[in-house]
Amino acid sequence: MNPYLRNALCLAIGLYSSNALAWGATGHRTVALVAEQHMSPSALKNAHRLLDGQTLPSVAMWADEIRSDPDKYRHTFNWHYTTWNDDQDHWHAGQETDNSGFLLTQLQKQLDLVKNRNASRSERQQALRFVIHLMGDLHQPLHVGGGNDAGGNTCRVTWHGEPSNLHTVWDSDMLNETHLSYTELAAFVSLARTPEQTRLWQSQGFEQWSLESKTLRSRIYPAEVKQPLAPVTYLTYCGRNIAAEAMPKLGYEYSYEYLPEAYQRLYQAGIRLAKVLNETL
Numbered sequence: 001m002n003p004y005l006r007n008a009l010c011l012a013i014g015l016y017s018s019n020a021l022a023w024g025a026t027g028h029r030t031v032a033l034v035a036e037q038h039m040s041p042s043a044l045k046n047a048h049r050l051l052d053g054q055t056l057p058s059v060a061m062w063a064d065e066i067r068s069d070p071d072k073y074r075h076t077f078n079w080h081y082t083t084w085n086d087d088q089d090h091w092h093a094g095q096e097t098d099n100s101g102f103l104l105t106q107l108q109k110q111l112d113l114v115k116n117r118n119a120s121r122s123e124r125q126q127a128l129r130f131v132i133h134l135m136g137d138l139h140q141p142l143h144v145g146g147g148n149d150a151g152g153n154t155c156r157v158t159w160h161g162e163p164s165n166l167h168t169v170w171d172s173d174m175l176n177e178t179h180l181s182y183t184e185l186a187a188f189v190s191l192a193r194t195p196e197q198t199r200l201w202q203s204q205g206f207e208q209w210s211l212e213s214k215t216l217r218s219r220i221y222p223a224e225v226k227q228p229l230a231p232v233t234y235l236t237y238c239g240r241n242i243a244a245e246a247m248p249k250l251g252y253e254y255s256y257e258y259l260p261e262a263y264q265r266l267y268q269a270g271i272r273l274a275k276v277l278n279e280t281l
């Protein structure tokens with residue numbers, strides 16, 4: 001293979017792989033456990049039966065783990081995100097393409113497949129695993145990306161003095177800093193949530209929930225450390241060859257501001273996953 005083509009392919013796969021990681025294992029399992037806590041007894045029993053006795057948290061990372069088998073699953077790599085540009089007021093599944101990602105499209109397709117009693121058991125089981133995972137992805141704000149920085153993957157920052165990027169901060173850095181297990185985190189994110197608030201958050205559907213991610217996304221990018229000498233259309237720390245002194249320094253202050261937002265998104269993802277599975281299983 002041409003070495004330039006090989007390098008380009010590796011870069012593309014790397015970006016897809018990075019984009020496929022939302023919340024990390026702790027976050028995804030938290031979403032799944034919150035869902036189990038809000039599912040009806042019959043829906044939960046049917047879910048466990050379809051998963052051959054496994055729980056929702058135990059399969060919550062499967063859709064990321066299959067990245068280790070790209071020959072079989074590469075076609076699913078762009079199911080984990082969608083691209084909703086800042087200047088677009090509306091976005092829906094019909095607008096998704098290979099370049100934008102198919103998160104909204106595939107969430108609905110996989111949910112429909114779970115619902116389809118004429119599909120094979122293995123097809124429905126795989127679809128359920130995707131729904132469990134992709135619902136978490138939908139609620140990570142950088143998985144509804146702006147289209148110009150690979151969902152924050154190219155935005156170089158430091159996290160408590162160590163090199164990172166904005167996507168990783170939201171995937172795992174903030175959550176790992178809490179040192180909570182997913183069972184503990186599920187309890188934390190559920191604190192003080194009222195039944196009325198839960199029912200309100202369970203209303204609407206995938207497109208409205210993705211709009212929430214887009215709206216949150218617009219607030220979570222840190223300010224420039226060094227102002228560019230000339231106007232640019234992107235944050236300079238999201239470009240190439242970023243000097244260390246140009247990287248925003250994130251840590252306790254950033255967590256103090258945005259960890260409650262992350263907790264809310266995890267809880268919303270869980271109760272909404274419960275809602276769609278209660279209606280499907």
